[in-house]
Amino acid sequence: MAREQExxxxxxxxxxxxxxxxxxxxxxxxxxxxxxxxSQLTEVSKQLNRPVVWYK
Incomplete structure (x- = not known):
């Protein structure tokens, strides 16, 4: 999750x-x-089993 946030x-x-x-x-x-x-965020999101959201 930290990688996703970064x-x-x-x-x-x-x-x-x-x-x-x-x-x-x-x-x-x-x-x-x-x-x-x-692309990296998509992969991390797949691993965490959640949709890709980058605009929070």
């Missing part, structure tokens, strides 16, 4: 940063990182 926290931080950048390479990098974290 992933959610990282995703919220990156989600906030994404709005600070325009359409440049920084935003593309943030989107790539968000996709990786989302």
């Amino acid at each position: 992933l959610q926290h990282q995703m919220r931080k990156l989600g906030s940063k994404r709005f600070l950048f325009g359409q440049g390479p920084e935003r593309m990098q943030i989107n790539t990182e968000l996709m990786k974290l989302r």
